[in-house]
Amino acid sequence: MPGFRAHLERSLSAFSAIPERIARLGARAEAEPAPVDPRLAAAEDAAASSLDLDDLRGDPWRLPVGHFALHSGATVPALVPFGEGGHLALSRDARDPAVAGLAQTALLHVLARTDPGAVRVVGMDTGALGAAFAPFTALQQAGVLEEVATDAAGQARVLDMAERQVAEAIAGRSDDRLVLVVASWEAPTRAHRQRLDALAHSGRAHGVAIIACGLPDLQQATRIDIGESSATVHNPPGEPWTTGEEYAIPLTLPSVPSSSYLASEAARLADRAREAGTLRFSDLVPLRTGDADPADGLEVRIGRDRSGDVALRFDDLTPHWLIGGRTGGGKTVFLLDLLYGLATRYRPGDVALFLLDFKEGVSFSEFIPTGRDRTYIPHARAVGVESDREYGLAVLEALSQEMVRRSQVMKNLGVSSYAALRRHEEYPRIVCVADEFQVLLAGNDRVAQQAVAALETIARKGRSYGVHLVLASQTLSGIESLWAKKDSIFGQFPMRVALPGAKTILEPDNNAAQGLSLGQVVVNTEGGAKGADRIVRFPNADDDHMRAVRENLNRTFADARPPRIFYGYKPLHLSDALPGEKGGDRLALGRHVDVGLSIAAPALTRSPGRNLALLGSDKALGETLEAAVEGLVPERRVVAVDETGAAVLPEGVEKAASLAEAMEDVADDTVIAVWGAENHGLDRAGLTRFRELLRRGPERGVHILGWWRALRRHMDDIGGSAGREDCAVSLVGTIPGGELIGHFGQQYSHWSPRAGRALLIDRHSDDSGGRLIIPFTRPEGVAMPHQSGTAEERIF
Numbered sequence: 001m002p003g004f005r006a007h008l009e010r011s012l013s014a015f016s017a018i019p020e021r022i023a024r025l026g027a028r029a030e031a032e033p034a035p036v037d038p039r040l041a042a043a044e045d046a047a048a049s050s051l052d053l054d055d056l057r058g059d060p061w062r063l064p065v066g067h068f069a070l071h072s073g074a075t076v077p078a079l080v081p082f083g084e085g086g087h088l089a090l091s092r093d094a095r096d097p098a099v100a101g102l103a104q105t106a107l108l109h110v111l112a113r114t115d116p117g118a119v120r121v122v123g124m125d126t127g128a129l130g131a132a133f134a135p136f137t138a139l140q141q142a143g144v145l146e147e148v149a150t151d152a153a154g155q156a157r158v159l160d161m162a163e164r165q166v167a168e169a170i171a172g173r174s175d176d177r178l179v180l181v182v183a184s185w186e187a188p189t190r191a192h193r194q195r196l197d198a199l200a201h202s203g204r205a206h207g208v209a210i211i212a213c214g215l216p217d218l219q220q221a222t223r224i225d226i227g228e229s230s231a232t233v234h235n236p237p238g239e240p241w242t243t244g245e246e247y248a249i250p251l252t253l254p255s256v257p258s259s260s261y262l263a264s265e266a267a268r269l270a271d272r273a274r275e276a277g278t279l280r281f282s283d284l285v286p287l288r289t290g291d292a293d294p295a296d297g298l299e300v301r302i303g304r305d306r307s308g309d310v311a312l313r314f315d316d317l318t319p320h321w322l323i324g325g326r327t328g329g330g331k332t333v334f335l336l337d338l339l340y341g342l343a344t345r346y347r348p349g350d351v352a353l354f355l356l357d358f359k360e361g362v363s364f365s366e367f368i369p370t371g372r373d374r375t376y377i378p379h380a381r382a383v384g385v386e387s388d389r390e391y392g393l394a395v396l397e398a399l400s401q402e403m404v405r406r407s408q409v410m411k412n413l414g415v416s417s418y419a420a421l422r423r424h425e426e427y428p429r430i431v432c433v434a435d436e437f438q439v440l441l442a443g444n445d446r447v448a449q450q451a452v453a454a455l456e457t458i459a460r461k462g463r464s465y466g467v468h469l470v471l472a473s474q475t476l477s478g479i480e481s482l483w484a485k486k487d488s489i490f491g492q493f494p495m496r497v498a499l500p501g502a503k504t505i506l507e508p509d510n511n512a513a514q515g516l517s518l519g520q521v522v523v524n525t526e527g528g529a530k531g532a533d534r535i536v537r538f539p540n541a542d543d544d545h546m547r548a549v550r551e552n553l554n555r556t557f558a559d560a561r562p563p564r565i566f567y568g569y570k571p572l573h574l575s576d577a578l579p580g581e582k583g584g585d586r587l588a589l590g591r592h593v594d595v596g597l598s599i600a601a602p603a604l605t606r607s608p609g610r611n612l613a614l615l616g617s618d619k620a621l622g623e624t625l626e627a628a629v630e631g632l633v634p635e636r637r638v639v640a641v642d643e644t645g646a647a648v649l650p651e652g653v654e655k656a657a658s659l660a661e662a663m664e665d666v667a668d669d670t671v672i673a674v675w676g677a678e679n680h681g682l683d684r685a686g687l688t689r690f691r692e693l694l695r696r697g698p699e700r701g702v703h704i705l706g707w708w709r710a711l712r713r714h715m716d717d718i719g720g721s722a723g724r725e726d727c728a729v730s731l732v733g734t735i736p737g738g739e740l741i742g743h744f745g746q747q748y749s750h751w752s753p754r755a756g757r758a759l760l761i762d763r764h765s766d767d768s769g770g771r772l773i774i775p776f777t778r779p780e781g782v783a784m785p786h787q788s789g790t791a792e793e794r795i796f
C-alpha cells in the first residue's frame with residue numbers, strides 16, 4: 001500500500017518535528033510548565049489531524065499502546081510499529097495490571113486484524129504462573145495460543161517453537177507469524193536470555209514478533225519506559241519518530257481492560273479461528289471428477305496447516321511414502337483422504353490403485369462393491385482385504401513386471417522418463433498402498449525375502465516408470481527384513497508422514513510427532529530430518545460423502561471394471577468359476593493367490609504322470625476333490641470311490657464300492673476319484689494294478705485323483721520314489737513343509753499349512769516351490785449325506 005505508507009511517513013515526520021521544537025525551547029520546557037507556544041500547539045494539532053487514524057488502527061502491525069496528550073488538550077492514539085517494524089519492550093512486567101492490560105489489548109489487536117491462522121501465539125509467564133493469559137483460555141482451546149510457559153521446561157519449549165518458526169521462515173516454508181508474549185520472566189537463565197536475544201535479532205525479519213514485559217533492553221524493540229503517571233516511548237527501531245532517543249510527548253497507557261471484555265473478545269476470535277481451521281472431507285474431496293495430468297507427478301491436497309492448504313506429491317522428489325502412527329491414530333482416515341483425493345483429481349486411466357491391507361478388519365471396504373452397496377472406486381485395480389503375505393508379494397511382483405514391460409516400451413520409444421512415456425502412451429501412474437506392511441516382511445522366510453527384493457526394486461526404479469509405494473505401519477521396529485536393508489530401502493522414501501504415536505517414521509532426534517493430537521500429522525519430505533516438519537490438520541472421513549463420490553465416479557466412468565478383490569478370509573467355491581475355467585481337461589482345484597486370482601487348474605492331458613494326489617488330513621481337501629470332480633462332469637466320465645463316507649458326490653458321477661471295483665476294466669477316458677485313498681483295501685495284486693494305472697492310464701485318458709490323509713500311505717501306495725513321477729500333481733494341505741522334503745524335495749520346506757490354503761505342486765510346471773492356492777470348498781448349506789458308522793470307524 002504505497003499511498004498509505006507515504007502518507008504515514010509524511011504524518012510521522014510532521015510529528016517528529018514537534019519534539020525538535022520542544023527541544024529548542026530548551027531547559028525551560030523541563031523546569032516549569034511554560035506557557036504553550038501557540039505555534040507548537042497548532043503544529044501538533046495539524047500533524048494529528050493529518051494522520052489517517054482509521055487506516056492506522058486497522059493495521060495489525062501497529063500496536064495501540066495508549067495515547068499522546070497534545071498541548072491543545074486533544075489526544076492522539078499511540079500506535080507503535082510491530083512485527084517487521086520491531087518488537088515491543090516494556091520496562092515493567094505484567095504483574096503490573098496496566099502492563100498486563102497493554103500486552104493483552106495489543107495481542108487481541110493483532111489477532112483481530114489478521115486472518116485466522118495467520119498468527120500463532122505462545123506465551124511465557126513464569127513470574128505469575130500464567131495469570132496474564134487467564135482471560136485467553138478460549139484461544140488456548142482453539143489452538144491459537146499454543147503454549148504458555150510457566151516454568152523452565154515450558155520456557156525451553158516456547159523458545160524451541162519460536163526458533164523453529166524462524167528456521168521455517170528462513171527456509172521459505174512458512175509465511176505466518178508467531179507472536180511471543182513474555183508477560184513475566186523470573187530469573188531467566190543466561191542461555192535462555194541469549195536465545196531470546198537471538199530471536200529478537202533474527203525474528204523481526206523472519207516471522208517472530210515479541211511483546212516483552214519487564215525486558216526493556218530487548219534488541220530491535222520499541223521501548224516504553226513506564227513511570228508512575230505516564231510513560232515514555234523510545235524510537236521504534238526501523239522507523240525513527242524523532243531525532244532524539246525518545247519521544248518527548250508523554251504517553252498515557254490505555255485503561256486496564258476488564259477481564260470479561262478480554263475473555264469475550266478471545267472467545268470471539270477463538271470461534272473464528274476454529275471455523276476457519278475446520279477442514280471438511282468435502283473440501284478435500286470434491287464431488288466433481290477431475291482430469292488432472294499425471295505426467296509430471298500426482299498431487300493431492302491432504303489438509304491444512306498454518307499457512308493454508310497442504311498438497312503432497314508423488315513425483316521424482318517424493319516417489320514413495322512411509323506412514324506411521326499408533327493404532328487409532330487416524331492412519332485409515334488419512335489414507336482415505338489421500339486415496340479419495342487422488343480418485344477425484346485424476347481419471348481412472350491415469351491413476352491405478354493397488355490396495356493391500358494386511359491387518360484384520362476391512363480398511364479398504366470403501367473402495368469395493370459390497371452386498372449392500374455396489375459402488376466402488378474405478379481407479380482401484382486390485383484390493384486385498386486381510387491379504388495373505390503371498391498375495392502382497394504377488395502384487396509387488398506384478399508391479400515389478402509392469403515396470404519391466406514399461407521399460408521395454410520406453411526403450412523402443414527412446415525415452416527415459418515416465419513423463420516422456422506419457423507423451424506417447426497413456427500408462428497410468430500406479431500407487432500401491434500396503435497397510436500394516438510389516439506383516440508382509442515379518443520374519444526371514446521366503447516370502448519376506450522375496451517381498452524385500454520386490455520392494456527394493458520398486459523403491460529404486462519405480463519413479464522412472466510412474467510406480468509409487470505407500471507403506472503404512474503401526475510400528476517399524478519389528479521389520480527385521482527391512483531394517484537389514486534400512487539404508488537401501490528407507491532412503492527411497494523421502495516422504496514421511498507421522499501420525500500421533502508414530503515412533504520410528506522420523507529421524508531419531510526428531511520429536512516433531514510428539515504431542516500431536518488426533519487429526520494432526522507431521523509431514524516431512526526430507527526423510528524425517530529434524531526441522532523439515534509441517535504439522536498438518538486433515539479431516540475425518542465422511543461416509544455419506546464417500547458414497548456420493550463413488551456413485552458419481554461410477555456414473556462418470558461407467559465402463560470401468562470393478563477392482564479385483566482378494567478376500568483373505570473368504571472361502572471360494574467352484575460355482576464362482578467362469579465357464580472357461582473348468583471342464584475339458586482342466587482340473588479346477590481353486591484359485592492361485594495372485595493379483596488376478598487366476599484359476600488353479602492343472603491339465604489332465606495324456607502326458608505321463610497327470611494324476612492328482614490331495615495330501616493331508618483336513619476335511620477341506622475332500623471338498624476340493626468334490627469340486628475337481630464336479631468341474632469335470634459331464635464332459636468326462638468319473639467313477640467315484642468314497643472311503644470316508646463323507647463325500648458329497650456331484651450328479652453324473654458313477655459310484656464304485658471300492659477302488660478295486662473301480663479299477664476293473666477301466667474304459668479309456670475315465671477318471672477315478674478316491675476319497676480316503678489310504679483305506680483302499682487293495683491286496684498286492686490290486687496295488688500292482690493301481691500303480692500300473694497311474695503309470696499307463698494318462699496316455700489313454702485314464703487318471704486317478706486321490707485324497708490321502710497320510711503322506712506316508714500315499715508314498716507307499718504309489719511305490720515310493722519309483723512312483724513319484726507317476727503322480728505329478730499334488731495338492732498339499734496340513735502336512736508341514738519339513739515333512740515334504742523327503743518325497744518332494746528341499747524347495748518345499750517353506751510350506752507352513754494354514755486353514756483355507758493349500759500348496760499346489762505340479763512337477764511339470766516351472767513353479768519351483770509350488771504355488772499357494774485357495775482350494776475350492778463346498779458351498780455352505782450343502783447337506784452332508786448320512787454318515788455310516790462303519791465309515792467313521794474306518795477313519796479313526
Ligand SMILES: Nc1ncnc2c1ncn2[C@@H]1O[C@H](COP(=O)(O)OP(=O)(O)OP(=O)(O)O)[C@@H](O)[C@H]1O
Nearest residue numbers: 326327328329330331332333334518519538539540
Ligand atoms: N482427522 C480426524 N478428525 C477427527 N477424527 C478423526 C480424524 N482421523 C481419525 N479420526 C477418528 O479416529 C478414530 C481412529 O481413526 P482410524 O481408524 O483412521 O485410526 P487407525 O490409525 O487406522 O487405527 P487402526 O489402525 O486401529 O485401525 C476414528 O474414529 C476416526 O473417525
